[in-house]
Amino acid sequence: MEFIKPDINIDFIGRRRIALSVSVGLILLTLVLLLVRGGPNYGVDFSGGILIQVRFNQPTTPDAIREALRSIALEDSAIQEFGEKGKGEYLIRVSQTDIELTDLSQQVEKSLDKAFGGNNVEVRRVEMVGPKIGEDLREKALFAIFYALLFMVIYISGRFEYKWTMSIIMAACLALGVYVISAIGMSIIWLIAVAALITIGLCWFLRLEYALGAIIALFHDVVITIGAFALTNREVTLPVVAALLTIVGYSLNDTIVVFDRIRENYRRYRRRDFAEVINQSINQTLSRTLLTSATTLIVVVALFVLGGGVIHDFAFALLVGIVVGTYSSIFIASPVLLIWGDQPGKGGFGSVKGHGKGR
Amino acid sequence: MLLVIVIALIYLTPSISKTIPAWWPSILPEEKIHLGLDLRGGMHLVLEVQAQKAVESHLERTVEDIKQALRKAKIRYQELKRTGPDRIGLTLLRTEDRKQTEEVVEKNFSGLAVESGAFGPRDLTVELVLSEQAQQHIKKMAVDQAVETITNRIDQFGVAEPDIRPQGRDRILVQLPGIKDPKRAIDIIGKTALLEFKLVDEENSLEEALRGNIPPGDQILYQITGEPGSQRKIPFLLKRRAVLTGEYLTDARVQIETQYNEPYVSLSFDSRGARLFEQITGANIKKRLAIVLDGVVNSAPVIQDRIAGGRAQITGRFSMEDARDLAIVLRAGALPAPVKIIEERTVGPSLGRDSIERGLKSMIVGGLIVILFMLLYYKFAGLLADVALFLNIILIAAALAMFGATLTLPGIAGIILIIGMAIDANVLIFERIREELRLGKTPRAAIDGGYGKALVTILDANITTLIAALVLFQFGTGPVKGFAVTLSIGIIASLFTAIFVTRLIFDYLIIERGMKRISI
Numbered sequence: 001m002e003f004i005k006p007d008i009n010i011d012f013i014g015r016r017r018i019a020l021s022v023s024v025g026l027i028l029l030t031l032v033l034l035l036v037r038g039g040p041n042y043g044v045d046f047s048g049g050i051l052i053q054v055r056f057n058q059p060t061t062p063d064a065i066r067e068a069l070r071s072i073a074l075e076d077s078a079i080q081e082f083g084e085k086g087k088g089e090y091l092i093r094v095s096q097t098d099i100e101l102t103d104l105s106q107q108v109e110k111s112l113d114k115a116f117g118g119n120n121v122e123v124r125r126v127e128m129v130g131p132k133i134g135e136d137l138r139e140k141a142l143f144a145i146f147y148a149l150l151f152m153v154i155y156i157s158g159r160f161e162y163k164w165t166m167s168i169i170m171a172a173c174l175a176l177g178v179y180v181i182s183a184i185g186m187s188i189i190w191l192i193a194v195a196a197l198i199t200i201g202l203c204w205f206l207r208l209e210y211a212l213g214a215i216i217a218l219f220h221d222v223v224i225t226i227g228a229f230a231l232t233n234r235e236v237t238l239p240v241v242a243a244l245l246t247i248v249g250y251s252l253n254d255t256i257v258v259f260d261r262i263r264e265n266y267r268r269y270r271r272r273d274f275a276e277v278i279n280q281s282i283n284q285t286l287s288r289t290l291l292t293s294a295t296t297l298i299v300v301v302a303l304f305v306l307g308g309g310v311i312h313d314f315a316f317a318l319l320v321g322i323v324v325g326t327y328s329s330i331f332i333a334s335p336v337l338l339i340w341g342d343q344p345g346k347g348g349f350g351s352v353k354g355h356g357k358g359r
Numbered sequence: 360m361l362l363v364i365v366i367a368l369i370y371l372t373p374s375i376s377k378t379i380p381a382w383w384p385s386i387l388p389e390e391k392i393h394l395g396l397d398l399r400g401g402m403h404l405v406l407e408v409q410a411q412k413a414v415e416s417h418l419e420r421t422v423e424d425i426k427q428a429l430r431k432a433k434i435r436y437q438e439l440k441r442t443g444p445d446r447i448g449l450t451l452l453r454t455e456d457r458k459q460t461e462e463v464v465e466k467n468f469s470g471l472a473v474e475s476g477a478f479g480p481r482d483l484t485v486e487l488v489l490s491e492q493a494q495q496h497i498k499k500m501a502v503d504q505a506v507e508t509i510t511n512r513i514d515q516f517g518v519a520e521p522d523i524r525p526q527g528r529d530r531i532l533v534q535l536p537g538i539k540d541p542k543r544a545i546d547i548i549g550k551t552a553l554l555e556f557k558l559v560d561e562e563n564s565l566e567e568a569l570r571g572n573i574p575p576g577d578q579i580l581y582q583i584t585g586e587p588g589s590q591r592k593i594p595f596l597l598k599r600r601a602v603l604t605g606e607y608l609t610d611a612r613v614q615i616e617t618q619y620n621e622p623y624v625s626l627s628f629d630s631r632g633a634r635l636f637e638q639i640t641g642a643n644i645k646k647r648l649a650i651v652l653d654g655v656v657n658s659a660p661v662i663q664d665r666i667a668g669g670r671a672q673i674t675g676r677f678s679m680e681d682a683r684d685l686a687i688v689l690r691a692g693a694l695p696a697p698v699k700i701i702e703e704r705t706v707g708p709s710l711g712r713d714s715i716e717r718g719l720k721s722m723i724v725g726g727l728i729v730i731l732f733m734l735l736y737y738k739f740a741g742l743l744a745d746v747a748l749f750l751n752i753i754l755i756a757a758a759l760a761m762f763g764a765t766l767t768l769p770g771i772a773g774i775i776l777i778i779g780m781a782i783d784a785n786v787l788i789f790e791r792i793r794e795e796l797r798l799g800k801t802p803r804a805a806i807d808g809g810y811g812k813a814l815v816t817i818l819d820a821n822i823t824t825l826i827a828a829l830v831l832f833q834f835g836t837g838p839v840k841g842f843a844v845t846l847s848i849g850i851i852a853s854l855f856t857a858i859f860v861t862r863l864i865f866d867y868l869i870i871e872r873g874m875k876r877i878s879i
Binding site: 006053105106109122123124125126127128129130132133137140141143144147148151152155156159238239241242245246248249250252253254256257260261264284285287288291292294295296297298299300301302303305306307308310311314315318 | 825839
């Protein structure tokens, strides 16, 4: 069986401007959304607070729950139905972080027991995160993102351009830049933004076009996934950050397969137009790209639909990330190679000199 | 290859089968796959030890010791008390006592340094400052002791496989799998359980003290009575110094009072405590002695007679459970400093079961669709990929059991994700083989070319995901770590199964069986 005919030849490169405007549009939308909302919608893990998942044996309404919480002055909590409709499961979120958290979950339980009767309420999950821990976790998550990006940048630029020296220089610049910023005492979000800019700038400056393509695609995927979270009003929790990092790995995976083919074809067909080589390579790997995404999507959809509420957002992040990642490896990463026109050899990857080094 | 599979199956057996042959543990591994708290149900707590409080109470005790030392050395003073988080202020009566005071302090109290910057005829105050080093030592001891005390309490409370350990400088991680009553566990862990006996100050007026004129060396503490909601606070004017503390307890048990059938906690003191108790009660007949627990007055009975034998009791309107829990915490001893819960994650057992069920369901459904899809798309080669996939899952599970890793809900998600991603290596190989076949190569050459060319790409592609997984492992906590573990194991296992296992079968069929056509 074949979905994609072997002789397929779609002009992806020719449509890169359309793809580019779609992507830029999505990224701008994300940034606007984040600006309007004042940052991503952090879950309890990062913002601190309490999340309680309760199951009621009798039908009830958020208003009734809110009324029950009035006795302990928590009637402002966000209450929403959770999981499948009509199963009587609710999430109660208390986001004030300035209150004493130590026995708050017990108080909530007590007041619910009182209002609904002890046998009708089952507290299934409590997540209470103090502000200090929230801060710690936020920092840890951001450091994880940062280090993952750093190692991958080193790996790609080393692996693709056979310029390990260059990639080490780059890593050193990055580390230095980050050190300077953290010495100034800027927040970690800025730190990552600046690190990203330094990376892209260095790739540009050192003309590491493959690394640049892969990294732009990678940021593209992560930003759009975060945008999807903002748009659907989902919360960014620890598992979601794990999903984001997985997307980073996955997006690179797709990109690398296409790039490997481009490099192989470029060596074989020296005379051809570079744009044509890129297009041919994308088409040759298209079948694989779509198949792999399809199998991964199948399992992630299964997880999204059947996995239950606790894992829902995690599966959603993977879902969006895989779709966007597949798209970006075709429409974003490869066209970036064309930024310097169709003469990549100039001190870049195609030159005979470059190849033996570092292997 | 067979060897790997057999080893994997051996490691898996304890996790799957309910009955293990009796001879099994003696020669073969019996590690089961550990389930994380999110699957098993249980409680995860992070406590912060307020270690600064331990330093302060150390200083309070030191003040009493200094008083005695000064009395012995016949130095008189105007005032001696803790004046800050790390210092004691001592106001002398005569300037010439300064040198001798310094000698006494330096000889008897090694952690204290005497600072007497402003000392002079007008200001007779010297400051005794606890060195940074001594403070750190006290704080560290406080955390260590808190871990020990909490471990004791939990052991007596009865939880299977608790995990209690210090984390960072002043935090304690407590993990209690399968706990049924999280409320009580929190009470037992979090209670400081500082038991003190303090004399009621009968000479000074309580009313005057309530107006703000608390006599030096005294304090006001309250007794709380009544049902929650309509509670009353009864003030007591007490001597600040505790005449006896829970330190001297040897035992605390629940007993039932016969008249009203109400439980109370009976206390037994060790010989030193018993002697002290006898002295105090003997010297203060007809006065009241308050029993104070964590700064709240429990009761303040009038001492009727000298009490020998070292026994006392704490009464109150306890439920049986409350009395039992109080006995546990008193027996295990007081925490050296109060603790604060700064993170709590509790998963009820029913939710854990649900999660396992749903996780398995999505794994089976997703896996079956992928398997069918591969069969349809690549026919025989697809079957090979499916075999590899199946092996892969067995290997992941075996590796989890072997390394004693913990399986969490995101961990299950990781396995599910791997099912989708592991196929990738085979897709890459098979697409290459198809291309080679189209170029008119023989099956054998096509397979050689397919595997050879795809290998580098597969390695590249998997290394990036592995980097992400390893970073996650380094920075992740709990459930997320479980995801990183299954993802990394899965990637490595998938390289083995997708590349070597399928290749071996292809080679076998073509070389040994002389297969002429590949169904791909």
